[in-house]
Amino acid sequence: MKSGTQLLLIHLLILAVATAVAGARAGFASRGLSDAEAGYIRHRQLLYYRDEFGDRGEKVDVDPSLFFPNSHLRNAYIALQAWKQAIISDPLNLTGTWVGSNVCKYKGVFCAPLPSNHSLIVVASIDLNHADIAGYLPEELGLLTDLAVFHINSNRFCGTIPHRFDRLRLLFELDLSNNRFAGKFPDVVLRLPSLKYLDLRFNEFEGTVPSELFDKDLDAIFINSNRFRFDIPNNIGNSPVSVIVLANNRFGGCLPASIGNMSKTLNEIILMNNGLRSCFPKEIGLLKKLTVLDVSFNQLIGPLPNEIGGMRSLEQLDVAHNLLSGQIPASICNLPQNACAMLCVRASSRPLQFVQLCTVCSIPSPATASIPAATFTDRLTTTFAARLTATYSSIIASNTCSFSTFSC
Numbered sequence: 001m002k003s004g005t006q007l008l009l010i011h012l013l014i015l016a017v018a019t020a021v022a023g024a025r026a027g028f029a030s031r032g033l034s035d036a037e038a039g040y041i042r043h044r045q046l047l048y049y050r051d052e053f054g055d056r057g058e059k060v061d062v063d064p065s066l067f068f069p070n071s072h073l074r075n076a077y078i079a080l081q082a083w084k085q086a087i088i089s090d091p092l093n094l095t096g097t098w099v100g101s102n103v104c105k106y107k108g109v110f111c112a113p114l115p116s117n118h119s120l121i122v123v124a125s126i127d128l129n130h131a132d133i134a135g136y137l138p139e140e141l142g143l144l145t146d147l148a149v150f151h152i153n154s155n156r157f158c159g160t161i162p163h164r165f166d167r168l169r170l171l172f173e174l175d176l177s178n179n180r181f182a183g184k185f186p187d188v189v190l191r192l193p194s195l196k197y198l199d200l201r202f203n204e205f206e207g208t209v210p211s212e213l214f215d216k217d218l219d220a221i222f223i224n225s226n227r228f229r230f231d232i233p234n235n236i237g238n239s240p241v242s243v244i245v246l247a248n249n250r251f252g253g254c255l256p257a258s259i260g261n262m263s264k265t266l267n268e269i270i271l272m273n274n275g276l277r278s279c280f281p282k283e284i285g286l287l288k289k290l291t292v293l294d295v296s297f298n299q300l301i302g303p304l305p306n307e308i309g310g311m312r313s314l315e316q317l318d319v320a321h322n323l324l325s326g327q328i329p330a331s332i333c334n335l336p337q338n339a340c341a342m343l344c345v346r347a348s349s350r351p352l353q354f355v356q357l358c359t360v361c362s363i364p365s366p367a368t369a370s371i372p373a374a375t376f377t378d379r380l381t382t383t384f385a386a387r388l389t390a391t392y393s394s395i396i397a398s399n400t401c402s403f404s405t406f407s408c
């Protein structure tokens with residue numbers, strides 16, 4: 001099992017290279033599937049779904065001369081061979097090794113003893129991250145019933161998520177990010193009883209997000225950079241996640257007050273660029289474990305509530321590019337002075353400008369500095385703060401807050 005800290009580290013790494021990933025996506029797009037190829041895959045997958053409960057599928061004949069140590073590995077062989085047939089481009093030739101009965105030797109496939117019976121060796125993990133593979137996920141993948149980890153980020157898989165994924169009762173981490181999956185939210189993930197880590201970001205999913213997602217016992221939810229559209233439901237406060245990233249969708253609506261109910265677990269929430277409208281709920285101040293709060297590029301109105309000072313662990317606060325008004329509450333000086341990646345207000349013009357609020361509290365005289373745009377991707381590193389110089393002149397871009405009443 002992966003600890004929250006590990007998850008967070010991975011998350012930070014991934015966020016730090018977000019720009020690089022976006023660049024890589026552009027790269028994929030330029031040498032990506034032709035319309036004809038994409039159409040072919042879509043057509044095959046649709047045909048397949050039509051017969052989903054019949055016999056039809058990718059044809060996998062198991063050569064009777066093949067020996068399998070147990071039936072789980074035989075099923076895995078069928079699943080992986082079906083998948084291989086559903087792949088139309090594998091530029092790194094990773095599936096070149098997917099031959100013969102020893103599936104544990106296939107590249108990207110990892111075996112381990114079954115937790116409930118250590119004498120059974122089974123396929124426990126698939127890791128095909130960054131393989132640049134094009135194809136789709138066949139229903140046969142539901143035969144990989146012992147899978148705990150399924151990572152296929154940064155490929156060109158398209159189509160939808162197999163319904164039979166609901167047989168993956170042990171699946172703990174599902175990372176489908178940075179592919180070309182489309183269609184409505186894959187409800188099948190709601191039926192995975194062991195799932196803790198869900199990463200769907202950088203795909204083409206659209207429509208609403210079922211509110212059940214927030215009732216599920218997940219540790220991390222990444223659904224940013226899709227085409228989801230809905231109002232954040234009130235039950236978001238039921239979610240026990242430590243990290244939730246909804247950025248770059250079209251959520252709209254308000255920031256529900258129930259967010260204060262996440263105080264025991266929430267460590268990071270990123271809601272940037274979602275069309276959120278409403279005032280900041282004062283319950284935000286209950287989030288004593290929160291280290292990152294990013295609501296930039298929305299349409300939040302009204303003042304920052306005085307309760308904001310209650311977020312005792314906060315290291316980054318980004319409220320830039322909203323319609324906030326009024327004065328910054330003096331309670332902001334209660335936020336940790338030393339955990340100083342504080343933040344960061346992006347001015348509209350380049351080079352980027354930042355305000356380091358904790359410095360605002362301790363140094364009264366204005367100073368201006370600009371930080372080269374390149375350092376922006378470093379903003380999650382701990383040395384970031386040390387490299388910042390405060391700017392007091394252009395305070396909160398696109399907002400009308402003022403620092404004039406500080407009396408720290």
Ligand SMILES: *[C@@H]1O[C@H](CO)[C@@H](O)[C@H](O)[C@H]1NC(C)=O
Pocket residue numbers: 093096097
């Ligand atoms: C792909 O890999 C397999 C096994 O390593 C090898 O036999 C095959 O020749 C490779 N194909 C290409 C096109 O490189």
Ligand SMILES: *[C@@H]1O[C@H](CO)[C@@H](O)[C@H](O)[C@H]1NC(C)=O
Pocket residue numbers: 070117118119120
């Ligand atoms: C564990 O797996 C072995 C090998 O298949 C089997 O013989 C044994 O009965 C299993 N034990 C249990 C408790 O299911």
Ligand SMILES: *[C@@H]1O[C@H](CO)[C@@H](O)[C@H](O)[C@H]1NC(C)=O
Pocket residue numbers: 237257258259260261283
């Ligand atoms: C969740 O938050 C809402 C709004 O702040 C509150 O009315 C409700 O009682 C909270 N529920 C729990 C279980 O704490």
